[in-house]
Amino acid sequence: MTYWLSTSSTQAERAAGQSPAEAGGTAPTARDPRPGARVAVSSGGVLIGRAPDCDIVLTDERASRRHALVHMAGDEPRVVRLGKGRTEVGGEQVESERALAADDLIALPGLELTLVHEDDAPPTEDDWVLRKLDGGVFGVSSSPYTVGGGDDALRIDGWPPRALTFWRTGSGLSVELGTDARIDGEALAGGHVATCASGARIEVGGETIQVLAFGGMLASTVADESTDRRPRAVRLAFLPRGARLYVDGCAAYLPERRAELLSLLLAPPEPHRPGELIPDDVVLERLWPRQTKTTNDIHVLVHRIRKSLVSAGIDGAALVERDSRAGGTRFVLHPEASAAVE
Known part of the structure; x- marks a missing residue:
């Protein structure tokens, strides 16, 4: 709509x-x-x-x-x-x-x-579909597109309402988990946002659906892993409340705290550079000075940013990376990208 x-x-x-x-x-x-x-x-x-x-x-x-x-x-x-x-x-x-x-x-x-x-225009020939392994193919006909046991676009008995929410991100597709699930065998908690590859299998409660790119143009685009999709132009423009993020022609509005974290990732203090992992201690001190916050607060904020970007058609799961082992967060950029905070 x-x-x-x-x-x-x-x-x-x-x-x-x-x-x-x-x-x-x-x-x-x-x-x-x-x-x-x-x-x-x-x-x-x-x-x-x-x-x-x-x-x-x-x-x-x-x-x-x-x-x-x-x-x-x-x-x-x-x-x-x-x-x-x-x-x-x-x-x-x-x-x-x-x-x-x-x-x-x-x-x-x-x-x-x-x-x-x-109402939105009907989907084009080059589209995404969901295939139930026990039969049935269903087009992802809107963004967002929900799958679950409630009043969802695709109803699967036994699943909780809005178990999966799919979002179009340009020619790609992202999914937000509304419950614990497995993607290609990896156990993930509810709230996780992930980029879908064509052929990915998502399991909820013992039942599996497969995500497939349908149509020649989109299928070839997804299959071409050599395509570098890292953004080349990123701009964060602050407003009296929150900010607008522009990524290669797409835009998303972000509330204050989410905008503050992206500002830190795109314009970090020396000696750090945009696109690098920014250590958790730097993030905690900048966003919550003299407050008792932990890496869990960073995890929550990253999840919210990804969700905001995905709902805007921007692949937030691929752009905002968390490395828990290294203890850092980064905004993925092309080596020749320009990044500005205004």
Whole structure:
């Protein structure tokens, strides 16, 4: 399902018979569509404010430069209040952030946005499928795509609800475990996020499904292990709350603590370099100074980052690596990559 922000002038402006520009509100620019236009909501988010680099630019003087962000958190749309002034949903002021639903009205200085949704296009020929070993092949027809014993896209009796959640990551596929499972024989705890290779077998409660790339183009892409998928351009841009991560053209919104860890990995203190393992003691001291925290807190934070990236179509399991034996964490980069923190 795809969500869109549909723009319109405020009720007061409509009642007065004025255009947004005449009322001192928004001006119709390339990044600020005229009433009735739509902007797709992605995991990277739609940034709204007076700054000229915002996705929707407000000219009302009551608006902040970075006023609000509407983004996808998995399959749930959310709004984050970044600046001062009016950010209301259904007539109620947003204090920090909140979930959104279809047809919600978001009121900002000089502009109202309605959240609308529509079904995704049907999957293309080059797609992923799940094969039950006792028979049956099922297409991964959406992202996220859940498998389990509850109200899931693919129901398997005896499995807990949302036992597996699959996410498309570019041409690849990642899986989040909602319960303990085995992937190609390796025992993994619930909460783990992994990259799926074509042919991988995932076992839950004694029953196994196999992940397969379906279609010539995707199959050849997955099979070509010589392809270097390490990112060449990474940028972390901080907002008043959290940050946006840009990875080779894809974007994801990250809350504060997750953004802080990525900032440390992408711009570590000397003598460390971006792309290297950053020792746990450095991470603990930087993120939680003078607090009693352990490597388990780093594990939890890494899991949350991976989940945020995977839900944005970025292979978080491959990019954010933990080496428990060496006691470090790194953001995987191409040797010639550029990494910036702003």
